[in-house]
Amino acid sequence: MLRKLLSALLVVLVVLLGVSVYFTFFGKQDAVSERTAEPEVTAVPEEPAPTPTPEPTIDPALFTDTDSLLIVANKKHKLPDGYVPADLVTPDIAQTAACTMRAPAAEAIAEMSRAAAEDGVYLKISSAYRGEDYQRTLYSGYSASYGSETADTISSRPGYSDHQTGLAADFVEGDGSLNGINFNPSFEETASGNWLREHAHEYGFIMRYPKDKQEITGYAYEPWHFRYIGVEYATAIYETDVFYTFEEFFDVEGGDYAD
Ligand SMILES: [Zn+2]
Numbered sequence: 003m004l005r006k007l008l009s010a011l012l013v014v015l016v017v018l019l020g021v022s023v024y025f026t027f028f029g030k031q032d033a034v035s036e037r038t039a040e041p042e043v044t045a046v047p048e049e050p051a052p053t054p055t056p057e058p059t060i061d062p063a064l065f066t067d068t069d070s071l072l073i074v075a076n077k078k079h080k081l082p083d084g085y086v087p088a089d090l091v092t093p094d095i096a097q098t099a100a101c102t103m104r105a106p107a108a109e110a111i112a113e114m115s116r117a118a119a120e121d122g123v124y125l126k127i128s129s130a131y132r133g134e135d136y137q138r139t140l141y142s143g144y145s146a147s148y149g150s151e152t153a154d155t156i157s158s159r160p161g162y163s164d165h166q167t168g169l170a171a172d173f174v175e176g177d178g179s180l181n182g183i184n185f186n187p188s189f190e191e192t193a194s195g196n197w198l199r200e201h202a203h204e205y206g207f208i209m210r211y212p213k214d215k216q217e218i219t220g221y222a223y224e225p226w227h228f229r230y231i232g233v234e235y236a237t238a239i240y241e242t243d244v245f246y247t248f249e250e251f252f253d254v255e256g257g258d259y260a261d
Pocket residue numbers: 165170171172227
């Protein structure tokens with residue numbers, strides 16, 4: 003009986019020894035392999051709080067350099083006397099009168115016209131580059147008919163026109179006749195007006211004189227007048243607000259004439 007008890011105890015001891023050896027050996031092995039597989043994690047430094055992306059710093063020379071696509075023509079910024087862009091070409095878009103634009107704007111407006119057509123919208127322009135002399139004639143005519151105060155609200159003085167940059171165009175619906183829609187705020191309701199407001203930025207154009215921004219741009223709402231500034235900036239302006247202005251975005255002085 004005692005022998006049986008002792009041998010049973012021995013068996014238990016052997017088993018216990020075996021188990022402890024097993025865990026001592028293989029347990030360590032596991033720990034080692036774990037360490038090998040997963041290197042000790044070093045403390046990751048906390049990410050610094052993201053700083054807001056600063057508005058792009060623009061070299062102010064780009065607003066006066068006539069080669070720049072950001073050249074400014076408004077009632078506070080006159081173009082150099084007798085300025086004529088050197089790269090005027092005829093854009094591939096329907097026109098009610100022969101138009102020319104600076105090459106980069108012409109290329110973009112042609113691409114925009116093709117894209118609009120794919121959406122069933124047929125863009126047409128009636129005026130793009132206007133020379134200083136032509137602008138003088140236009141302004142004098144308005145001045146003679148309505149007085150200079152009224153003329154200043156509907157036409158630029160020579161040297162101050164966005165059209166003289168060769169980067170702007172006026173869009174018309176239909177045959178371009180003055181039917182109460184063309185050169186009228188209600189142009190915004192036309193197929194062209196709607197399409198341009200939502201898509202022009204994709205081709206680098208902005209609505210140059212948005213609604214309710216006369217004190218900033220110097221002009222009443224012109225949903226038909228678009229200005230090329232390049233896709234990057236046009237998109238940034240559109241994404242800020244569909245009626246955000248060039249003057250606000252670039253912090254450029256605008257408003258009325260100084261005198
Ligand atoms: Zn215009």
